[in-house]
Amino acid sequence: MGGGATLEPVDKFSRFKTGARIFNHSQLYIFTKDGCDKLCLRSFDTKTRKLDPSIATTFEFKPSRTVVSAYDRLYFLEDASPFEADPLPSFAKYNPNKKNWERMPEFPFSYPFPRRVTGYAVCYGIILYTLFDGLKSSNVVAFHVGKENWSKVEVDTHDYTPFRGWAVVVGETIYAMNLFEVDEIIAFSLKMNKRDDGGIAYSLIKLCKLDGLKIASPPCPFEGLKNDYLVHLGNHDFFHVTTGNNFEFYKVQNLCITTFQIFVREDGRHMIETLHSTVLTMDIETCGPFMVTFGFTP
Structure with missing residues (x-):
C-alpha cells in the first residue's frame, strides 16, 4: 500500500481511557477523563458517528479499571491496590437496555503487592481475569456471571505466561497476546471440574x-x-x-496490518497461517503519535 493516509477525526472528546462494545449493538462505550480525576462513561454510535452525552451513574470509578463486555452487559472492575483506604476494588455492572447500574460482589482476594488486570476472556458463563503485579507474580481469577461469585483459577507457575488485552475464545481454545512480548500469540485451555462442595474448580493451561x-x-x-x-x-x-514510534520520522507513524488464520496440526499443535501483511503510513503531523488500545469488527 503506497503513499500516506490522513487520519480523519470522527468526533472529539477528552482523554480516552478504555472502551468496550456489546455484540450486535452499534454503541461503543468509552470512558473519558474530564478534568483532573473525574471519569465519565459515554457512548459513541458507530452508525451515526455521534458521541452521546455522559451516562449518569451513582458510582465513582477510580482512574485505573477494566471494562469488559460480557453477555449483553458491561462489567467494570477496579484495579486492586493495598495502598488504598478501601483495599477491595469496586465491581459494577451496566445494563444498556435498561440504562441502569448494579453493584456486584466485591473482588474478594487481596495480595501483598498491587495487582492490575492485564487481560480478560469471556467464556463458559464466566469472565476470566489475569492479574499482574508488575514484578514477577501473576494470578488468574474467574467471575461466574450467573452465580455472581468469584473463584481463584489454578495455573502452572512454572509454565504459565500472563496474557494481555481481550483474549479470543474459539471452540475450547483461548488465544491471547503474550504480556511480555509484542507480536506473540499464545494458546490456552480452561479446564473445569466439579468440587465436592458443589462449586467449580478452574485451571488455566x-x-x-x-x-x-x-x-x-x-x-x-x-x-x-x-x-x-x-x-x-x-x-x-x-x-x-x-505500531510504534520512530523518533527520526515524527511526522508519520507506521501501522503493520496482518490477517491470518489459526489451524491445528495433526500432532495437536496450534499454528498460524499468515494470509496478508502490509504497512500503512499514517500522517500524524497534526494529531501526534498514537497507540492502538481497542479494536472491533462492525
Missing part, C-alpha cells in the same frame, strides 16, 4: 506459543514504545495490528 505470524517490516524500525492489538474476524480468522 498454557498450550503453546503460536508460530507462523509473518509481519511486514516498516520502512524504519520502531523505537521506544511499541504496541499491538488482536481482533477476531470470526471462526479462525484474525486481524493483527502493530
Whole structure:
C-alpha cells in the first residue's frame, strides 16, 4: 500500500481511557477523563458517528479499571491496590437496555503487592481475569456471571505466561497476546471440574506459543514504545495490528496490518497461517503519535 493516509477525526472528546462494545449493538462505550480525576462513561454510535452525552451513574470509578463486555452487559472492575483506604476494588455492572447500574460482589482476594488486570476472556458463563503485579507474580481469577461469585483459577507457575488485552475464545481454545512480548500469540485451555462442595474448580493451561505470524517490516524500525492489538474476524480468522514510534520520522507513524488464520496440526499443535501483511503510513503531523488500545469488527 503506497503513499500516506490522513487520519480523519470522527468526533472529539477528552482523554480516552478504555472502551468496550456489546455484540450486535452499534454503541461503543468509552470512558473519558474530564478534568483532573473525574471519569465519565459515554457512548459513541458507530452508525451515526455521534458521541452521546455522559451516562449518569451513582458510582465513582477510580482512574485505573477494566471494562469488559460480557453477555449483553458491561462489567467494570477496579484495579486492586493495598495502598488504598478501601483495599477491595469496586465491581459494577451496566445494563444498556435498561440504562441502569448494579453493584456486584466485591473482588474478594487481596495480595501483598498491587495487582492490575492485564487481560480478560469471556467464556463458559464466566469472565476470566489475569492479574499482574508488575514484578514477577501473576494470578488468574474467574467471575461466574450467573452465580455472581468469584473463584481463584489454578495455573502452572512454572509454565504459565500472563496474557494481555481481550483474549479470543474459539471452540475450547483461548488465544491471547503474550504480556511480555509484542507480536506473540499464545494458546490456552480452561479446564473445569466439579468440587465436592458443589462449586467449580478452574485451571488455566498454557498450550503453546503460536508460530507462523509473518509481519511486514516498516520502512524504519520502531523505537521506544511499541504496541499491538488482536481482533477476531470470526471462526479462525484474525486481524493483527502493530505500531510504534520512530523518533527520526515524527511526522508519520507506521501501522503493520496482518490477517491470518489459526489451524491445528495433526500432532495437536496450534499454528498460524499468515494470509496478508502490509504497512500503512499514517500522517500524524497534526494529531501526534498514537497507540492502538481497542479494536472491533462492525
